[in-house]
Amino acid sequence: xxxxxxxxxxxxxxxxxxxxxxxxxxxxxxxxxxxxxxxxxxxxxxxxxxxxxxxxxxxxxxxxxxxxxxxxxxxxxxxxxxxxxxxxxxxxxxxxxxxxxxxxxxxxxxxxxxxxxxxxxxxxxxxxxxxxxxxxxxxxxxxxxxxxxxxxxxxxxxxxxxxxxxxxxxxxxxxxxxxxxxxxxxxxxxxxxxxxxxxxxxxxxxxxxxxxxxxxxxxxxxxxxxxxxxxxxxxxxxxxxxxxxxxxxxxxxxxxxxxxxxxxxxxxxxxxxxxxxxxxxxxxxxxxxxxxxxxxxxxxxxxxxxxxxxxxxxxxxxxxxxxxxxxxxxxxxxxxxxxxxxxxxxxxxxxxxxxx
Amino acid sequence: xxxxxxxxxxxxxxxxxxxxxxxxxxxxxxxxxxxxxxxxxxxxxxxxxxxxxxxxxxxxxxxxxxxxxxxxxxxxxxxxxxxxxxxxxxxxxxxxxxxxxxxxxxxxxxxxxxxxxxxxxxxxxxxxxxxxxxxxxxxxxxxxxxxxxxxxxxxxxxxxxxxxxxxxxxxxxxxxxxxxxxxxxxxxxxxxxxxxxxxxxxxxxxxxxxxxxxxxxxxxxxxxxxxxxxxxxxxxxxxxxxxxxxxxxxxxxxxxxxxxxxxxxxxxxxxxxxxxxxxxxxxxxxxxx
Amino acid sequence: xxxxxxxxxxxxxxxxxxxxxxxxxxxxxxxxxxxxxxxxxxxxxxxxxxxxxxxxxxxxxxxxxxxxxxxxxxxxxxxxxxxxxxxxxxxxxxxxxxxxxxxxxxxxxxxxxxxxxxxxxxxxxxxxxxxxxxxxxxxxxxxxxxxxxxxxxxxxxxxxxxxxxxxxxxxxxxxxxxxxxxxxxxxxxxxxxxxxxxxxxxxxxxxxxxxxxxxxxxxxxxxxxxxxxxxxxxxxxxxxxxxxxxxxxxxxxxxxxxxxxxxxxxxxxxxxxxxxxxxxxxx
Numbered sequence: 001x002x003x004x005x006x007x008x009x010x011x012x013x014x015x016x017x018x019x020x021x022x023x024x025x026x027x028x029x030x031x032x033x034x035x036x037x038x039x040x041x042x043x044x045x046x047x048x049x050x051x052x053x054x055x056x057x058x059x060x061x062x063x064x065x066x067x068x069x070x071x072x073x074x075x076x077x078x079x080x081x082x083x084x085x086x087x088x089x090x091x092x093x094x095x096x097x098x099x100x101x102x103x104x105x106x107x108x109x110x111x112x113x114x115x116x117x118x119x120x121x122x123x124x125x126x127x128x129x130x131x132x133x134x135x136x137x138x139x140x141x142x143x144x145x146x147x148x149x150x151x152x153x154x155x156x157x158x159x160x161x162x163x164x165x166x167x168x169x170x171x172x173x174x175x176x177x178x179x180x181x182x183x184x185x186x187x188x189x190x191x192x193x194x195x196x197x198x199x200x201x202x203x204x205x206x207x208x209x210x211x212x213x214x215x216x217x218x219x220x221x222x223x224x225x226x227x228x229x230x231x232x233x234x235x236x237x238x239x240x241x242x243x244x245x246x247x248x249x250x251x252x253x254x255x256x257x258x259x260x261x262x263x264x265x266x267x268x269x270x271x272x273x274x275x276x277x278x279x280x281x282x283x284x285x286x287x288x289x290x291x292x293x294x295x296x297x298x299x300x301x302x303x304x305x306x307x308x309x310x311x312x313x314x315x316x317x318x319x320x321x322x323x324x325x326x327x328x329x330x331x332x333x334x335x336x337x338x339x340x341x342x343x344x345x346x347x348x349x350x351x352x353x354x355x356x
Numbered sequence: 357x358x359x360x361x362x363x364x365x366x367x368x369x370x371x372x373x374x375x376x377x378x379x380x381x382x383x384x385x386x387x388x389x390x391x392x393x394x395x396x397x398x399x400x401x402x403x404x405x406x407x408x409x410x411x412x413x414x415x416x417x418x419x420x421x422x423x424x425x426x427x428x429x430x431x432x433x434x435x436x437x438x439x440x441x442x443x444x445x446x447x448x449x450x451x452x453x454x455x456x457x458x459x460x461x462x463x464x465x466x467x468x469x470x471x472x473x474x475x476x477x478x479x480x481x482x483x484x485x486x487x488x489x490x491x492x493x494x495x496x497x498x499x500x501x502x503x504x505x506x507x508x509x510x511x512x513x514x515x516x517x518x519x520x521x522x523x524x525x526x527x528x529x530x531x532x533x534x535x536x537x538x539x540x541x542x543x544x545x546x547x548x549x550x551x552x553x554x555x556x557x558x559x560x561x562x563x564x565x566x567x568x569x570x571x572x573x574x575x576x577x578x579x580x581x582x583x584x585x586x587x588x589x590x591x592x593x594x595x596x597x598x599x600x601x602x603x604x605x606x607x608x609x610x611x612x613x614x615x616x617x618x619x620x621x622x623x624x625x626x627x628x629x630x631x632x633x634x635x636x637x638x639x640x641x642x643x644x645x
Numbered sequence: 646x647x648x649x650x651x652x653x654x655x656x657x658x659x660x661x662x663x664x665x666x667x668x669x670x671x672x673x674x675x676x677x678x679x680x681x682x683x684x685x686x687x688x689x690x691x692x693x694x695x696x697x698x699x700x701x702x703x704x705x706x707x708x709x710x711x712x713x714x715x716x717x718x719x720x721x722x723x724x725x726x727x728x729x730x731x732x733x734x735x736x737x738x739x740x741x742x743x744x745x746x747x748x749x750x751x752x753x754x755x756x757x758x759x760x761x762x763x764x765x766x767x768x769x770x771x772x773x774x775x776x777x778x779x780x781x782x783x784x785x786x787x788x789x790x791x792x793x794x795x796x797x798x799x800x801x802x803x804x805x806x807x808x809x810x811x812x813x814x815x816x817x818x819x820x821x822x823x824x825x826x827x828x829x830x831x832x833x834x835x836x837x838x839x840x841x842x843x844x845x846x847x848x849x850x851x852x853x854x855x856x857x858x859x860x861x862x863x864x865x866x867x868x869x870x871x872x873x874x875x876x877x878x879x880x881x882x883x884x885x886x887x888x889x890x891x892x893x894x895x896x897x898x899x900x901x902x903x904x905x906x907x908x909x910x911x912x913x914x915x916x917x918x919x920x921x922x923x924x925x926x927x928x
Contacts, residue, residue: 050834073833073842085831089849098845099835150835361839369741372734373757380807381760384771391774439663446660450653459664461919466667468911470868472884473904476891477670480677480685480901487673490687517670570762578764580871581888595766595871602770602875612774615767622764 001064003028003186004049004077004154009058011044018044020210021058026154026188026203031180033189033197036207037233042190045207046156049188050079062153073102078147079156083163084139086131092118092142093127099150117149120182136164137172144176148183157189161196173199194234198222206230227268228351231279238322240278241353247272252350253293254278258318263293264348275353280343282311282325287333290342296322297340300333314339385619391612408613418597418614422621425594428508429576430625432515436523436572437565439516444527445557449536460528467521475585478514479505482586506588514586515579519572526571530564531557566633570626577622594618675908678901685898696902707902716886717906720867723798723882727805728862734806735813735858736851742814743821758815760808769875772804797878804872809865813858820854853921860918864911883907 002025011019019041026032034042047053049060051072059066067075078099087095096114105113111127118124121141126134134142140160147155157176161169177200180187191197197204198218205215206229214226225231232239242254245261252266254276264278289295301315303326310326312333324341326333333339395407412418447459466474481487482504489501504510538560542552558565583593598618601611677685681693699706707713742754760768773796780794793799824847832842848855870884877885887903890896 050830052830052833072830073836073838077834079831079834081827081831083825083827085825085827087828087832087846089846098832098837102836102838102841146835366741366745366747369737369745370747372737373741373753376734376738376806376810377753377756380772380803381756381763384768384775384807385763387775387778388767388771391778442656443660443663446656450656459660462664462667464915465912466671468864468868468915469671469904469908470884471870472868472887473674473907474670476896476900476904477672477674479896480673481670483686485684485686487687517666574762574764578766578871580766580874585891595764598766598770599874602773608774608777611770615770618764619767626762 001028002026002061003063004032004188005061006045006049007059007061009045009048009055009060011041011048011053012056017210019048019055022207022210022212024205024212024215026186028186029184030202031177031187031189031200033191033201033204034207035191035194035197035204035234037192040207041210042207043158046079046158046188046190049154050077050156051075076150076152077154077156078150078152080140080143080147080158080160082158082160084143084160086139086143086146088131090131091127092129092131092134095131095142096127096146096149099146103150113149117145120148121145121179137168140164140172141175144179148185152185154186154188157187159191161191161193169196176200198234206233208233225267225279225349225351228277228279228354231349231351232277232354235281236323237279237281240280240320242276242278244270244272244274244276244350251345252276254350256318258316258320260296261293262296262348263345264350265346266350268351270350270352276350277353279349279351280322281347282323284347285322285324285341285343286327287312287324287339287341289340294345294348295340295342297338298322300335300337300339302335303333312339314341388612388615391608392616394609396609408609409617411610412613412617417592421592421597422594422617424592425577425618426621426625428512428515429573429622432512432519432576433523433569433573435512435516436520437569440520440523440568441527441565444524444531447524448528448531448534463521463524463528466517471518471579471581474518475514475581478510478517478582478586482510505586508587511583511587511591511593514582515576518579518582519575522571522575523568526564526568527561530561534560562633566630569629573626573629574622577618671904671908674901674904676901677898678905680898680901683897685896685901696898705899707899707906710899712886713883713890713899713903716881716883719798719880720882720884723801723805724863724866727802727809727866728859730802730806731809731813731862732817732855732859734810735815735817735862736855738810738814739818739821743818758811760811763808765808765869765871766875768807769804769872772800772807773875776800776803795878796876798880800876800878801873801882804876805866805869808872809862812865813862816858816861817851817854820851824850856921857918860914860921864914868907868911 005023005025007023009019009022010017022041022045024032034045036042044053048055051067051070055068060068062075062077087098090098093111093114096117097110100110100113114127115124118126121144123138123141123145126138126142131139131142143160144155160176161172164172173196176187176189180200189197189200198221201218203215204218204221206213206221208229214221214230216224221230221234225234228239231237240254240256240258240262242256242262244252244266245255246253247266250265251263252270253261253263255261256278262278270276296314296316298314298316301313301321304311304313312324312326314322314324316322322341392408393404393406395405443463447456447463451459479486483489484501484503484505486504488504489498492498493501534557538556539552542556547555578595579593580595580599583591584596587593594614595618598611598614601607601614678696679692679694680689681691681695682688695706697706698708700709738757742750742757747753776794780791783789783791783794828846828850829842832846833839837845867882868884870888873882873885874888881889883903887900891900
């Protein structure tokens with residue numbers, strides 16, 4: 001059974017449609033992310049699931065039952081807010097106990113439950129501390145503990161890692177994944193950071209302007225994007241605009257706006273003469289010549305060192321820059337050197353041009 | 357969070373507000389307007405008309421008292437602004453943080469003590485047998501004790517004292533909100549001290565200045581104790597007239613008329629002032645800060 | 646504004662003179678309460694507490710002067726009632742203007758602030774007149790004699806509430822604006838009912854402002870004169886009693902003693918309200 005499903009959920013604010021016909025099904029115990037840029041509607045969708053907004057149309061079901069008529073303080077989905085919303089006038093223990101007391105749990109059991117959940121988030125014994133005595137990462141864990149102690153059906157997380165610095169964020173990504181396994185609860189996570197979504201999730205939905213563009217596993221999104229937006233948003237890619245001149249089966253020939261012709265794999269319904277974009281991932285290209293149709297030439301513009309993510313930037317005659325992953329070279333490259341990059345045709349993806 | 361619950365709570369919250377404003381402010385003001393239009397023609401017999409107002413304008417002493425109250429209040433307001441602005445600026449900008457809190461607190465102290473105590477203090481200081489007079493005689497600067505009360509200058513000094521804090525407090529909060537970087541940019545672009553003051557500080561602080569002026573003017577015009585205690589028989593302040601009509605002579609119609617006139621006249625002065633400086637009630641009073 | 650060295654010192658002297666000007670009358674009023682003389686004036690005849698505690702003429706101390714003590718009692722009574730009503734109304738108004746949207750909101754906000762600008766005397770006479778009109782109406786049509794609509798303590802309470810509510814509303818609204826609404830949503834999400842959210846999350850945050858508003862309203866009520874003057878009946882608060890004494894009998898140092906008590910009391914309460922409003926680490 002699905003812990004959480006949305007069927008055709010739409011939300012309009014006057015003439016503006018924030019969320020448009022969104023459907024999703026999240027299996028029990030999985031980590032599901034909604035990935036999208038600011039303003040794409042993901043926060044609105046989450047607030048509808050939590051009950052702070054009402055959908056204009058569509059249904060939201062938790063464990064099979066529709067929750068539209070249930071007010072936000074009686075739904076069994078608990079939310080970790082973007083700014084954590086820990087109550088500053090209460091201690092850590094009182095924060096965590098808040099939901100238990102609202103529920104009417106027996107006083108004598110509350111202390112025990114609080115202690116147990118603190119153990120599970122690896123922060124035992126901090127019940128009496130004040131909120132402002134905690135660090136960013138510790139506050140995160142307390143916010144999660146406050147929700148998990150109530151054993152919710154689904155835990156909603158609204159961009160919780162935004163306020164943390166880089167090293168802590170990387171650490172928390174792994175922690176969150178481990179917490180999710182430990183509690184075996186369904187997590188619904190929204191973010192604009194694709195690395196968070198890819199690293200932690202079992203499934204990701206890419207959202208743009210109120211719609212889901214694609215739902216799939218991180219690998220499916222990375223290797224098989226279904227639209228230009230997904231191809232450009234998930235992972236790095238160089239994007240070459242052009243026009244289709246010829247289609248043969250799955251392959252299409254594109255006349256690049258910057259000159260030259262390339263062959264790539266046509267991934268949507270575009271036809272001859274349509275304006276398209278060709279997407280090339282840095283690691284899909286090699287720094288050597290290949291067939292004319294799958295080769296581009298230029299000069300080395302700069303060499304960017306970033307450990308395993310090092311890049312070579314090649315500037316073509318037209319001025320466009322192509323990013324190529326730097327692999328071990330027989331001859332080390334220097335700036336200004338003439339090089340060529342090539343790829344296998346099925347690794348270049350062609351989509352209809354995105355609206356600006 | 358149903359829509360109905362939201363409407364219900366709006367009605368619940370609006371009712372006390374509406375009752376308070378309606379029953380304690382709006383209706384009573386209309387009430388005095390109503391009474392001011394009533395003329396007593398016999399025992400418990402009333403006619404309506406502007407007779408009371410005609411009486412007012414016909415009697416020079418009443419007219420002159422109102423005018424005197426108004427122009428002296430304007431004078432007090434201007435003095436309060438001139439004296440108070442440097443103080444407010446010092447507190448907001450030049451004092452260090454801890455001193456600033458202490459100074460601000462000291463500014464508030466006279467506010468917390470009654471008008472009565474303040475006026476009484478001035479009497480103790482300035483009357484013929486008071487401190488200043490005795491000290492001056494003792495120091496040999498004058499030969500006889502001098503009566504410093506019961507003249508206009510003292511009334512003005514006393515009124516400025518009463519209202520100046522209501523000028524300083526809005527100015528301090530407005531000036532505190534001013535980013536120092538604005539001033540530094542002004543100097544950096546070549547402004548002299550005077551230019552920066554005239555073209556950056558004053559326009560920025562204008563809503564605070566106007567708010568302060570409105571409050572001090574209305575306070576001065578509506579003041580009762582200070583003009584009477586410090587001015588004595590010569591004080592002729594308009595609020596005293598209102599009190600006389602109501603309590604001493606029990607002539608409520610005339611008293612109400614005077615009240616309405618005071619309100620209308622001072623509102624007129626405030627309105628003219630707002631127009632002259634290009635502000636409106638919304639920009640000065642309804643700012644959410 | 647850059648101020649050069651010398652100018653800064655002149656500035657400082659000016660500020661100093663200003664604060665001396667501020668304190669001078671208060672010192673004068675206060676100091677002579679301790680002067681062992683029949684008049685609040687120089688020369689200084691020695692330090693005494695007689696004007697506070699002496700039980701007999703000619704130096705009747707404050708704490709034995711029945712009329713003055715009754716005045717203090719009335720003022721305290723009125724102050725507490727007015728502060729309570731004004732704080733309650735102020736809380737409603739704060740929530741109304743900070744949380745809700747409705748038509749004519751800017752206009753109504755200005756109306757809320759207007760009572761501060763209306764001269765106290767006018768507020769007094771308007772309520773006097775209005776209450777009389779209602780009382781006369783009851784009297785003539787229903788034969789009911791409604792005493793509390795005649796000058797007296799109930800009218801004083803109403804008169805003071807009319808403008809004190811504005812002050813409390815502004816104080817509480819200022820604090821409420823700083824409240825992070827996601828705290829309430831988090832509480833709802835954790836299962837709290839709406840009343841419980843208000844009680845456990847919102848009001849603890851608001852409490853310093855509620856306390857401050859109460860204290861400020863009490864203080865302003867205690868020392869109010871203009872409005873009270875028009876509405877006073879047979880039970881007079883302290884300020885009216887003191888004024889009567891001053892005008893009819895002349896000033897004796899017992900009035901200075903009253904001043905000292907007023908200053909001390911106001912000072913302590915005001916300090917309490919400022920301390921309560923200071924941003925504490927946990928709030």
